[in-house]
Amino acid sequence: MHRALAGALAVLILATGRADADPVPKRKPGLWEITTVAAGTGQTTVKACIGEDDDIATPSGVGDCSKPTAKRTGDTTIVNVVCTKPYGKETMSTAFTGDFSKRYHGILKITFDPPEGVKNMGVIIDGKYLGADCEGAQKP
Template identity: 40%
Template sequence: MKSALVLVFCSVALAMPMHSPSHATEIPSPNKGDLTAELPQRAPGSWRITTISPETGTQTNEVCIEKGDNILGAQSGDCSRPKVARAADQTIVTIECGAGDNREINSMLFTGDFQTWYRAQVKITRVGPDSQERHAGLTIDARFLAPGCN
């Protein structure tokens, strides 16, 4: 199953401990169709994004972020609407994709000011036809470079 986070590798970041679920509060959506209102908004411009993962090692890219972009990237059609919650200065996003015996759950913990830097800690849980869970993870660190894009 193709990961719903493929595009997130080029757009997220974090590494602070999560608060217990009892401290998390779900963010009400002013418009069910407008998820960007609930998610952290990055400053538009050029960003250097570094992804660290056991599967791919360290990868660094310069990315142009436009005003109002979705920090999660594009989602496949078999994904549920992301659940967004806040815990202190952290944003927790959970997305479930697939159905039945082939599911993937992506949990992301975001921190930062999203104007100069941010970090994402990502945990991916895959459940296959054998009902066995497989786990993967990655960290994304991002630094703002300039207001314009080259």
């Protein structure tokens, strides 16, 4: 389960840019406060420095991942990514809303095949822009 949470957090913080039909949302570069809530881990808040090449959807270092596909409907963008790992695959689907320059909200569902103790995991994500200065935060 810890690998799954690490993968979910990587989706939020450490990623590179790609897109398909509709563009994947991009956060404004700078310092962001990102709060996640997930069963089993509770609430976690981190400060992360987001760079120009931000891609909020593709996890870094958690396996071989597909190019994200994005579909915008109204003010919601659904982004899907599939990552293949030695023990199986993770399918991540996130519904994003917000302006991505001041705030955003996401609801992430991860499906494991084969299941890693659980078949599905959900994470609620809230991001708040704190400013352009990234001093003391994780680098992109």
